[in-house]
Amino acid sequence: MKKPTNNTFTPKEALQKLEHFCAYQERCHEEVIAKLYSLKMTPDEIESIVVQLIEGNFLNETRFACSFARGKHRIKSWGKIRITNELKARNISSTNITLALKEITSEEYFETFENLAERCWNNLSESDTLKKRKKFCDYMLRRGFESNLVYEKVKELEEN
Structure with a gap:
């Protein structure tokens, strides 16, 4: 052309x-x-x-939302909160956001969360426990994981 x-x-x-x-x-x-x-x-x-x-089926917002959610979770290890916020920023309907989040199985979600949490905790070279906790929680929350998961995990990691 x-x-x-x-x-x-x-x-x-x-x-x-x-x-x-x-x-x-x-x-x-x-x-x-x-x-x-x-x-x-x-x-x-x-x-x-x-x-x-x-x-012509070149443009399909449902397909976009599902593909976006799968990709951001699998490749960038984003949590559901971050994915939801990013889709809302692109004016995707709440129906499509709900469908997109169903693309991520709970097993896959928790496996990603566990792997990311372990890696993050082990890579933090902070000697002050409170600072290490804060850095860990901030990182995981920025990634879009639910606060209750993050706080439970930080308690579990501190005990080990």
């Missing part, structure tokens, strides 16, 4: 470009709309292109 010389795209060219954009990686509606604005499309053209992308 040739790039237009005056840096504007016809709706057809923009649609093709966005089909590739969505086929490469799952996208949320917000990302697609931002991309279309960057291509200098009008609001009417944007609406039309988004509808075409949804009809």
Whole structure:
């Protein structure tokens, strides 16, 4: 596809470009709309292109949310709270967020939590117990794990 010389795209060219954009990686509606604005499309053209992308199954917010949750949990070891907050920041509906969190089995979730907690605790070279506890808890909470899990785990680790 040739790039237009005056840096504007016809709706057809923009649609093709966005089909590739969505086929490469799952996208949320917000990302697609931002991309279309960057291509200098009008609001009417944007609406039309988004509808075409949804009809062509290039854009599916449920699929995006599920893929996002799986990936962030498995690859970045994020907890459910962080995943939920990140999806909310992308204006994903609470229904889709609930479906996305079901993608993570409780066994997988707790296994990730345990592995991350052990690794974090063992890597902290803090001699002051209170400082070590605080650093551990802050890290695990930042990762998006539930506070009750984190505080139970820190007690368990201190005893060992």
